[in-house]
Every structure is written in structure tokens, then in C-alpha cells.
Amino acid sequence: MQKEGERLIPINIVDEMKSSYIDYSMSVIVSRALPDVRDGLKPVHRRVLYGMYGLGVFSNRKYLKSARIVGDVLGKYHPHGDSSVYDAMVRMAQPWSLRYPQVDGQGNFGSMDGDPPAAMRYTEARLKKISDEILSDLDKETVDFQNNFDDSLQEPTVMPTKIPNLLVNGTSGIAVGMATNMAPHNLSESINAICAYIDNREITIDELMQHIIAPDFPTGGIIYGYDGVRDAFHTGRGRIVLRAKVGFEEIGNRNAIIVSEVPYQVNKAEMIARTAELVKEEKIPGIFEIRDESDRNGLRIVYELKNDAIPNVVLNLLYKYTSLQTSFSVNNIALVHGRPEQLNLKDIIHHFVEHRHEIIVRRTEFELRKAKERAHILEGFMKVIGSQDSLDKAISIIRHSANPQAAKEGLIEAFDLSEIQAQAILDLRLARLTGMELDKIRDEYEAIMKEIKDLEDILANEPRRFQIIKDELLEIKEKYGDERRTEIDYSGGEMSIEDIIPNEAVVLTISHAGYIKRTLLSEYKIQSRGGVGNKAATTRDSDFLEYIVSATNHQYMLFFTEKGKCYWLRVFEIPEGSKTAKGRAVQNLINIEPDDKIKAYIRTNDLKDSEYVNQMSVVMITKNGTIKKTSLEAYSRPRVNGINAIEIRENDQLLSAYLTNGESQIMIATKNGKCIRFPEEKVREVGRGSIGVRGISMEDDDEVIGMIVVNDVEHETVLVVSEKGYGKRTAVEDYRITNRGGKGVITLNITEKTGNLIAIQNVTDEDGLMIINKSGVAIRMGMDEMRVMGRNTQGVRMINLKKNDEIAAIAKVEMDKEVAEDEINEETASEAELSNENISNQENLDQEASDNDDHSGSEE
Numbered sequence: 001m002q003k004e005g006e007r008l009i010p011i012n013i014v015d016e017m018k019s020s021y022i023d024y025s026m027s028v029i030v031s032r033a034l035p036d037v038r039d040g041l042k043p044v045h046r047r048v049l050y051g052m053y054g055l056g057v058f059s060n061r062k063y064l065k066s067a068r069i070v071g072d073v074l075g076k077y078h079p080h081g082d083s084s085v086y087d088a089m090v091r092m093a094q095p096w097s098l099r100y101p102q103v104d105g106q107g108n109f110g111s112m113d114g115d116p117p118a119a120m121r122y123t124e125a126r127l128k129k130i131s132d133e134i135l136s137d138l139d140k141e142t143v144d145f146q147n148n149f150d151d152s153l154q155e156p157t158v159m160p161t162k163i164p165n166l167l168v169n170g171t172s173g174i175a176v177g178m179a180t181n182m183a184p185h186n187l188s189e190s191i192n193a194i195c196a197y198i199d200n201r202e203i204t205i206d207e208l209m210q211h212i213i214a215p216d217f218p219t220g221g222i223i224y225g226y227d228g229v230r231d232a233f234h235t236g237r238g239r240i241v242l243r244a245k246v247g248f249e250e251i252g253n254r255n256a257i258i259v260s261e262v263p264y265q266v267n268k269a270e271m272i273a274r275t276a277e278l279v280k281e282e283k284i285p286g287i288f289e290i291r292d293e294s295d296r297n298g299l300r301i302v303y304e305l306k307n308d309a310i311p312n313v314v315l316n317l318l319y320k321y322t323s324l325q326t327s328f329s330v331n332n333i334a335l336v337h338g339r340p341e342q343l344n345l346k347d348i349i350h351h352f353v354e355h356r357h358e359i360i361v362r363r364t365e366f367e368l369r370k371a372k373e374r375a376h377i378l379e380g381f382m383k384v385i386g387s388q389d390s391l392d393k394a395i396s397i398i399r400h401s402a403n404p405q406a407a408k409e410g411l412i413e414a415f416d417l418s419e420i421q422a423q424a425i426l427d428l429r430l431a432r433l434t435g436m437e438l439d440k441i442r443d444e445y446e447a448i449m450k451e452i453k454d455l456e457d458i459l460a461n462e463p464r465r466f467q468i469i470k471d472e473l474l475e476i477k478e479k480y481g482d483e484r485r486t487e488i489d490y491s492g493g494e495m496s497i498e499d500i501i502p503n504e505a506v507v508l509t510i511s512h513a514g515y516i517k518r519t520l521l522s523e524y525k526i527q528s529r530g531g532v533g534n535k536a537a538t539t540r541d542s543d544f545l546e547y548i549v550s551a552t553n554h555q556y557m558l559f560f561t562e563k564g565k566c567y568w569l570r571v572f573e574i575p576e577g578s579k580t581a582k583g584r585a586v587q588n589l590i591n592i593e594p595d596d597k598i599k600a601y602i603r604t605n606d607l608k609d610s611e612y613v614n615q616m617s618v619v620m621i622t623k624n625g626t627i628k629k630t631s632l633e634a635y636s637r638p639r640v641n642g643i644n645a646i647e648i649r650e651n652d653q654l655l656s657a658y659l660t661n662g663e664s665q666i667m668i669a670t671k672n673g674k675c676i677r678f679p680e681e682k683v684r685e686v687g688r689g690s691i692g693v694r695g696i697s698m699e700d701d702d703e704v705i706g707m708i709v710v711n712d713v714e715h716e717t718v719l720v721v722s723e724k725g726y727g728k729r730t731a732v733e734d735y736r737i738t739n740r741g742g743k744g745v746i747t748l749n750i751t752e753k754t755g756n757l758i759a760i761q762n763v764t765d766e767d768g769l770m771i772i773n774k775s776g777v778a779i780r781m782g783m784d785e786m787r788v789m790g791r792n793t794q795g796v797r798m799i800n801l802k803k804n805d806e807i808a809a810i811a812k813v814e815m816d817k818e819v820a821e822d823e824i825n826e827e828t829a830s831e832a833e834l835s836n837e838n839i840s841n842q843e844n845l846d847q848e849a850s851d852n853d854d855h856s857g858s859e860e
Contacts, residue, residue, distance in 0.1 A: 025176035029340055033175035035182075037334040037341075037348065038355035039134065039159040040166030042173060044088045047077040049102065050155055052127050053135050063106045063124035070120050079149045082120070090117045093125060098169050099184035099218045100480065102131045112219070112262075112299070113269035130480050134161040140366040142359045160359045162476055164190050164352050166334060170215075178340060180333040183215035183232070183240065188481035191473045197349045198466050205234050205346050212345065213488065214240075215328070220261035220485040221245055224325070229488075233345040236332035244324040245487065248311055248588045251304060254288065255311050257318070259301040261485075263326040268292070271323040272301065278321050286314040311588050316640075356469045361459065368455040371448055373420075378445040380421025384411070385433055385441075394425065491573055503554045507770070507811075508574060509583065510547040510598065517583030518574045521550065548770055548811040551603045558635060560600040560620065561592060562653035566645035568638035571603075579778075591641050600657040607636040617660045617685060620645065621668060621695055621707040624652045627740070628692030629683045632659065647691045658709045665710040667735065668695050669720060669747055669760040672702045676744030677735040680709070694741040706760040716762045717788055719769070720748045721798065723806045724755035728795030729763065729788045746792045754794055759810045767812050771799050774808045 035042050041049070051073035057064045070085045078085055091097045093105030096112050107123035110116060117123065127135075137160045145154040170184040193211035197203055214229045223229060224241040232238030242263035249256045262268055272292055278284045286309030293300040305314055319325040332343045336351060343351075384394045397414055401407035404426060411422040431437065458464055505521040551557070553572040560566050567590040575584045586598060600620070605612055616632040628646050635645065646654060660666075664680045676696045683693065696704065710716055713732045721727040728748065735745060748757055763769065765784040772778045779799050786796070799807065 029175040029178065030335065030338060033173035034178075034180055034333060034335050034340055035166060035171045035173070036158050037166060037336050037343065037351040039161045040164070040169060040171060040334075041159060042088075042171065044078055044080075044084060045092060045102075046159060047073050047155065048085060048089050048092065049127070049131060049135060049159065051077060052103075052125075052131075053138065057126040059104065059127050059129040059132060061126060063104075063126050066105075066107075066120040066123040066125050069125060076153055077148050077155050086117075086120045089125065096219050099216060100128075100130055100163070100168055100187060102128050102134065102169075104128045112267070114267040130163060133163050133476060133480075134159050134165060136160065136162055137359065137363050140363045142362045142366070158355075160363075162356070162472055163187070163480075164194060164349075166352070167212075167348055171334075175340075178333055179331060181329055181331045182334070183328060183330055184217060185212055185214075186216035186482070186484040188477050189213060189216070189484065191477040191481070193345075194349050194353060194473060195470050197346070198353060198470055203346070205344060208345055208349070209233055213484075215330075215486065216484045217242070217264035217328075217486045219264050219266075220487075221263045222261075223486055223488045226488065226490050228327075228330070232330035232332070236330070236342045236344045236347070238330045240328045240330060242326050242328055242486075243319060243489070246315060246324070248585065251302070254307065255305045255309070257303040257305065257311060257315055259303070259324065260299060262299065262301075263323065264328060266323045266326060268294070268299070268301070275303075275318065275322045283321060284314065284317045286310070286317075308594065310591055310594065311585075312591050353466075353469065356472075357465060360465050360468055364455050364458045364465075368452060368459070371452045371455060375445060375448045375452060376418070377421060377424045378441055378448065380415075380417050380424055381428075381441050382438075382445065383415050383417065383421075384425050385438055390415070391433060398426070491570060503552050505550065505552055506571065508547075508549050508551055508557070508571070509772075510586065510601075511583065514586045514597065515583040516574055516586050516589065517577035517581055518551075518571060519577060519579050519581075523579040547598075547601070548772055548809050549601065549603060550770075550811060556604045556607055558602040558604060558618075558657070559586070559590060559592075559598050560602070560645055560654050560657045561596045561642075562599040562648070563593070563596045564644060564646040564648040564654050565592075565596065565642045566635055567592060567642040568607075599654050602657050602659055604632065604659060607632075607638070615661065617662065617680075618645075618657055619660050619666065619680070619683065619707070619709065620657045620692070621655050621704055622646075622648065622652045622692070623655050623703050624649070625668070625694060625696045625698055625704050626652065626692045627666070627668070627683055627695030627707075628690060629660070629680070629685050630688055630690075631685060634688040644689060647689060649691065655704055656707045658707065660709050661711070663711070665713065665732070665737070666695075666707060667710060667718065667732075667760065667762075668707045668744070669705055669757055670696065670698055670702045670744070671705045671756040671758070672699070673720075673746055673748045673750040673757050674698070674702070674744040675718075675720075675735055675747035675760070676740075676742055677710075677732070677737055678740045678742075679737065682740040697741060697743050705757055708760050708762045710762050712764075715764050717764065718747070719761045719763045719783070719786075719810075720757055720795070721759045721761075721771075721807060721810050722748060722750070722754040722756065722795070723758045724753065725797055725799045725801045725807060726754040726795045727786070727798040728793060729783070729786050730791045731788055732762075734791040749792055749794045751794065755806070758807055761810060761812055763812055770811045771807060772809050773799065773801060773805050775802070775805050777805075 031043055033042065039046070048069070052069055055064060055069060055072055057069065066086065066089065069089065070082050073085050074082055089103055090105070090109050093101055093103040093109050095101050103125050104127065105123060105125050108118035109123065138156065142160040144157045146157050147153070148155050166182065167185045167190045168187045170182040172181045173179065189212040193208045196208060196211050209230070214223050214226070222243040222245055224243045228238040228240040230238070232240065244259045244263060245261035247258045247260065249258050262271065272290055275284065276290055279287045279290070286306050287303055288306045289304040291302040291304070293302055303314070303318070305311060332348065333340050334343055383390065385391045393414065394411060397410040398407045401410055407426060408419065408422045411417055411425055412419065417425070458468070506518040507521050508516065508518050510516045551571045555571050557569045557571055557574070558566055559569070569589060574589065577583050586592060587594070592598070602618065607613060613633040613636040614631065618630050618632055618635060620628045635643070648654060660680050662680065665677060666680055666683070667675055667677045669675045686692065698704070708718070710732055717729045717731055718735065719727060719729050730747070735747070738744070747760070748754065750756060763783045767783045768780060769783055770778060770780050789795070801807070
């Protein structure tokens with residue numbers, strides 16, 4: 001029933017719900033869930049910082065109880081629950097949540113395991129030093145203020161931050177009808193990108209990405225693939241795949257996967273518990289035990305494996321089923337002039353620079369006004385106390401005045417002063433009336449006038465204002481910049497790896513026990529024949545280097561095992577190690593069977609080039625002399641678990657594999673010093689599953705030690721090396737052409753002094769040779785110092801072997817002839833000459849990589 005004085009207004013409930021819901025949703029969007037594009041802060045974070053600023057808890061002051069800070073923020077600016085303020089403040093103090101934390105917390109502020117922080121009455125906090133830069137110049141009228149919730153106080157609408165906070169710390173929030181999820185980035189990279197934008201406003205996003213490479217998460221990890229990053233930078237939306245950073249160790253007699261960094265926002269304890277469940281359910285076989293060995297020195301999760309488990313297979317299952325691999329969905333939505341907008345990388349930088357420009361203008365106007373006010377007062381001082389007569393007159397006026405107001409009016413009339421100047425004179429202490437103080441006033445006035453001129457120049461000169469922005473940003477970078485934590489694995493995506501990874505010349509080494517690494521070619525120095533060599537690698541006990549090959553980062557490596565299987569790796573996917581590093585076990589890189597062993601490999605160009613793979617063939621030889629030729633196209637579709645390359649008979653094993661172009665000549669050598677030469681066309685091409693045909697006939701005690709493919713009979717020569725360090729070069733034509741399957745002719749006169757034949761290689765005068773013996777010593781030499789000699793001779797000593805040492809492997813390394821002549825006779829080349837040699841090697845290898853008649857392969 002309607003009461004007296006009441007007025008009922010009929011309203012359509014649908015319209016009322018619409019308008020009320022829109023009002024509510026806009027309130028959530030603008031006043032709660034989305035950050036401002038300028039300072040990257042949501043209202044609650046801005047109020048926490050401003051509340052701490054008001055309490056004076058700066059980085060150089062003592063800690064204050066969190067409850068005191070929360071109460072102040074709650075009572076003055078943020079009329080919501082106390083948990084909303086405390087939770088926000090806690091997150092601002094967690095180094096695993098924010099890339100650059102803004103609050104310095106003391107006490108229990110939670111953990112990566114999802115443990116809650118202690119109650120606010122137990123913890124203490126103060127501002128981090130970086131937050132001083134967010135609040136810098138707040139007292140100089142640089143930003144607009146607004147009334148708080150009850151109109152009793154003023155609070156800033158935005159912070160005058162010098163830190164590009166939205167970029168470096170990111171944000172996440174769920175509003176009504178929209179959400180935001182912005183990734184954190186590295187401060188140094190972000191500032192480099194902003195400076196590049198200031199220098200060139202027309203800069204493209206791709207050019208900005210040369211400075212700010214990818215997001216940089218506080219917990220490190222690895223960004224797997226680059227497509228999501230590129231999408232996020234270009235459109236403001238993208239899905240970034242994150243992986244944990246893992247390594248492999250041997251603990252006792254077991255292999256173990258060691259996790260040292262987890263993806264962003266992963267709860268470590270939950271991840272371990274979930275993994276244990278999956279192991280129990282047998283979805284992830286092969287794990288013997290999981291341990292969390294994290295401590296104050298860092299994160300360390302140990303997955304100890306069963307003896308028969310293949311580490312790489314278990315790791316892939318962990319990536320598939322657990323939070324060792326997660327995705328971060330970028331959705332760059334922020335408030336621009338109070339309205340939500342989707343922003344790409346350039347938009348975010350543009351709005352930050354515009355904000356900084358406005359701050360510089362407002363700060364300069366404030367400082368100019370203050371400087372002019374001070375100059376005005378100083379002018380009054382100089383009028384009144386500039387001479388003894390005027391000073392005496394002023395004192396007389398003040399003494400004979402009935403009250404301060406009369407004194408002020410008397411001074412204004414006598415000296416033509418303003419009210420402000422007259423009041424300043426009255427407020428002067430007597431000590432300021434000395435002659436020395438007058439000189440100080442004059443000096444201050446001169447300095448103030450210079451400052452006014454400088455500030456006016458800033459306001460009149462836009463390029464100078466932008467230079468100030470750059471200078472202040474570079475100062476921030478110097479103070480707070482650090483190295484990026486998150487690595488990028490470009491091979492995980494579809495982007496062109498060639499655009500990212502330099503095509504450097506490298507040497508790949510594989511030890512007898514199956515440890516592999518790649519080393520920059522420039523780490524090896526040239527020495528003359530007969531030198532003792534320098535230390536090449538540290539190997540495990542009783543291990544030695546067995547294979548070496550030169551390559552470039554952009555090429556593919558095909559690995560062939562003694563059981564006849566084939567596996568793939570890009571060269572850049574092979575872990576890099578120094579010349580003395582042990583390398584990584586091949587089993588951790590490819591899914592090779594535990595009882596199998598790599599015996600041969602081929603370096604190829606792009607396997608996606610159909611013309612290339614169809615015109616090239618793979619020729620393989622086994623220890624018992626079986627040869628097989630198959631089109632490279634049959635091996636051009638990499639599979640994680642490998643494919644069958646050749647069928648191997650009992651008591652036989654695959655030995656070597658080469659690429660051929662259809663017009664080559666093949667030479668096969670045996671350990672007893674026999675060699676056969678026949679045209680490639682004598683071996684017909686067969687399918688991938690075939691056994692092959694006989695390549696050479698041998699005695700019962702003999703076996704094949706290697707094969708070469710000759711493409712230039714006139715210029716190439718045959719180099720053979722014995723296990724005790726003897727070798728020789730012979731013209732290819734000294735070996736007569738015979739039919740496939742013959743017994744061959746003598747290639748090296750085998751004696752007890754030379755030892756058995758261990759390697760055959762085709763070389764020219766322009767080639768270099770790398771020799772590595774079983775003790776790990778390497779020597780690099782030029783072929784032009786080895787003369788060509790007859791076929792049936794003992795050869796010359798190539799390397800001085802100590803005690804019972806023997807040669808383990810040789811490999812051909814391209815080298816520049818002129819550089820070789822300059823350096824070949826020096827025991828140790830100078831650094832300047834080495835750099836020239838490296839450049840020429842790079843050029844030669846790059847040229848080789850582009851040739852379709854590439855005939856690289858395995859050397860044993």
C-alpha cells in the first residue's frame with residue numbers, strides 16, 4: 001500500500017536489468033579488474049602503493065606491519081574487504097608472481113607450492129626501491145587526483161611511473177564480459193624497444209621485436225616455439241607454450257631428469273602430486289622415484305628413472321601429461337582513456353611514451369612555476385637588503401609599525417613590492433641580513449634564472465623532452481636492468497629458424513660411449529703436421545672421441561645406428577659445449593634403443609626441398625661389405641622414434657653412410673689395407689627396407705673400415721690413416737676402376753709399425769684435417785703440406801702418439817688456402833690470424849651447405 005508522500009514509478013524490468021547490469025559491468029571493468037595502459041596498475045595496486053607512500057614506508061625506511069598498511073588503504077581509499085587489499089599486496093611482494101616485485105615483504109608471504117601467506121598481523125612490508133620510480137614526481141602535480149569514496153581525501157588517478165610497468169610485470173584480471181592476461185617482459189629489453197620507438201615513430205612491430213624478443217617470466221622456464229609470441233606482439237592475442245627447464249644427471253647407476261625451473265604460475269607441489277598419481281596409474285612408465293630437493297638456493301625436482309627407461313621418452317610423457325609444459329594465453333586488454341582496448345606491442349609502448357611525455361611537461365611546468373615564485377621572492381630580498389641604506393630604511397619601517405599588517409603595507413609602498421615579497425621580508429631571520437647571506441641570495445638568484453631559462457627551453461623544445469624520457473629510461477635500465485630468465489626454443493614452432501640462429505661453422509663430436517656436442521670451429525687452432533696437438537675434450541673414464549664432423553647450424557644430421565635405424569636432429573638442436581666439455585648423451589636427444597649404438601651419420605641440407613631429396617641418394621656400407629643405395633626422399637620425413645634404414649644380417653652392423661648425386665665413384669677400404677673403386681651406377685637404387693648387395697669381397701679376418709664418395713677425380717686425392725699415426729695421400733686414378741664386389745687393391749702397406757687401417761677420406765690441397773686420438777688430444781692441419789705418393793707405400797707419420805695411444809677418428813675440415821700457408825708452420829696461431837681463418841671457414845662451409853652435391857658423411 002502506498003504511503004503518503006511516496007511516488008511509484010512503473011519500470012520495465014527488462015530495461016532496468018539491462019541498464020543496471022551495464023552499470024555494474026562498467027564499474028568492474030574500470031574500477032577493479034583492468035589495468036590502466038599508462039602505469040599498468042589496477043586501482044587496488046595503485047591504492048596500496050599510494051597508501052604506503054602516504055605512510056612513508058619507502059625502501060630506505062623500516063618495515064611496517066602489514067595490518068597497519070592494509071588498514072590505512074582500506075580506511076582511506078579502497079572500501080572493499082581487507083583480504084582483497086592484503087592479497088594484492090602479498091602478490092606484489094612475491095618474486096615468483098611479479099617479474100619486478102614492488103613490495104618488500106618480511107615474513108611468510110607464501111610459496112610456489114601454493115602455501116598461503118601468514119596473517120597480516122604477523123608480516124611486515126615496505127616499498128621496493130623500484131617502486132620509488134613508480135611514485136617519482138607524484139608531489140609535482142604530474143597527475144590528476146580524484147576524490148576518494150567518501151570525498152574526504154584525494155587519490156591519484158594514475159601513477160607518474162618511470163617504469164613501463166604494464167610491459168615488465170604484466171597483469172591478469174577477469175572483468176564482466178572480458179578478461180585480460182598480459183605477460184611480463186624483461187626491463188632492459190622493454191626499455192631498448194621504447195627507446196627505438198622514440199627514435200623512430202614509424203618503427204614496425206617486427207623491428208621492435210629485435211629489441212624485446214619475447215616475454216620474460218619470473219620463474220624462468222623455456223618458451224617452446226615462437227608463433228604464439230609473434231601473434232601476441234602483432235595482435236595482442238596469442239598462445240605461448242611454456243616448458244620447464246630440465247637437465248639430465250646420473251644418480252648412482254640410474255638416469256635422472258632434473259627440473260630447475262618450472263613454467264609461470266605452476267603450483268610445484270600440485271604438479272609433483274599429480275605426476276605421482278600418473279606414475280601410479282602407469283600413464284607415465286619409467287619413473288622410479290620423484291623427489292623435491294628445492295631449498296633456499298633454488299628449485300630442484302628430481303625424477304629418478306628405472307634402469308630400462310629412455311630419458312627422452314619419459315620427458316616427452318611428462319611434457320604431455322603434467323604441468324612441465326603449460327600454455328600462457330596472452331590477451332592484452334587495458335584501459336585507454338577509461339575505455340578497454342586490445343593492444344599490440346607498439347600500442348602499449350606508444351601509450352607509455354605519451355604518458356611519460358605528459359608527465360615531463362607537467363613536471364617541468366610545476367618546477368618552472370616554483371622557480372619563478374622563488375625568483376620573485378629573491379628579487380624582493382635584493383630590493384630591500386641590497387644596500388645598507390635600503391636595509392636601514394626597511395628596519396625602520398618595521399620598528400615603527402603598529403602591527404605586522406602595517407609593516408607589510410609600509411614595505412610595499414616604500415620598495416614597490418608585492419604582498420608575497422613583503423611577507424617574505426617580514427619572515428626573514430635576522431641572520432639573513434649579513435653581507436655573506438646577501439651574496440648567497442644573489443648566487444641563488446642567478447642559479448634560479450638559469451634554471452628558469454632551461455625549463456622554458458624544455459617546454460618549447462619537443463625533441464629535448466623526448467630525449468629526457470630516453471635518458472631517464474636508460475638510467476632506470478642501468479639501475480634495475482637484468483638478464484632475461486626465460487629461454488626461447490625456436491624449434492618448437494613453425495617459424496624460420498634461419499632468421500634467428502646464426503649459420504655458424506661448428507664441429508660435432510661423438511664419443512665412443514655416445515656423448516655428443518657441437519663446438520664452434522673457431523675454438524680449434526691450426527698446427528703443423530707432427531705437432532703434439534692440444535686438449536680437445538674431457539671424456540668419461542675409459543671413453544674416447546670416436547666421430548667428428550664439420551657442419552653449420554642450419555643443416556640436418558641423420559644418425560644411423562649399427563642395427564640399421566635412422567634418426568634426425570637439426571644441428572642447432574645438438575647441445576653446444578666448449579672444446580673440453582663432455583657433451584650430452586645421445587640417448588637424451590633421440591629415442592635410440594638402449595642396446596643400439598650410432599655408427600654413421602649424414603649431414604644434409606633442407607629435407608623439405610622435394611627437388612633436393614629426390615636427386616640425392618643415401619649409400620650405406622656394412623662391416624661385412626654389404627652396400628645399399630636408397631633415395632634421400634625415403635629418409636626425409638623425421639619421426640621421433642626413428643625408422644628402419646637398412647636390414648642388418650646377423651653378425652653384421654652398419655658402418656658408414658654418405659650422400660651421393662648419382663654420378664659419384666665409390667671407394668671402400670678394409671682394415672688389412674685393401675681398397676676397391678667402382679662407379680656409383682653399379683649399385684642400383686633399392687627401397688628403404690632392402691638388405692643391399694655386396695660391395696667388396698674380403699678374407700675371413702678382414703672387415704670394412706670406411707667408404708668415401710669421389711665426385712672430382714682430377715682434384716681429389718685419397719687419404720688413408722692407420723691407427724698408429726701413419727697416413728698418405730694417393731691420386732684417385734692410382735686405384736683402377738673395377739666391378740662392384742671385387743677384392744680391391746692394396747692402399748696402404750700394413751706393418752706392425754703402422755698398425756691396421758682405421759680411416760679413409762677424400763681430400764684436396766685446400767682441405768684441412770682434424771685428427772683426434774683416443775686420449776682426447778686433437779690436432780688440426782692443412783692437407784697441402786702432405787705430398788701425394790704411391791699407392792703401395794707405408795706413408796708418413798701424421799701425429800706424434802704418446803705411449804700406447806692410437807688414433808680414434810679423422811675428419812675433413814674446410815680451410816682457406818692463403819690463411820693455411822701463413823699459419824700452417826706456426827705451433828700456435830695469433831688471435832688476429834685465427835679470426836681471419838674462422839671467417840674464411842664460415843664462408844667455405846656456407847658455400848658447401850648450399851651445394852646440392854654435398855657428400856658429407858661418417859668418418860671412423
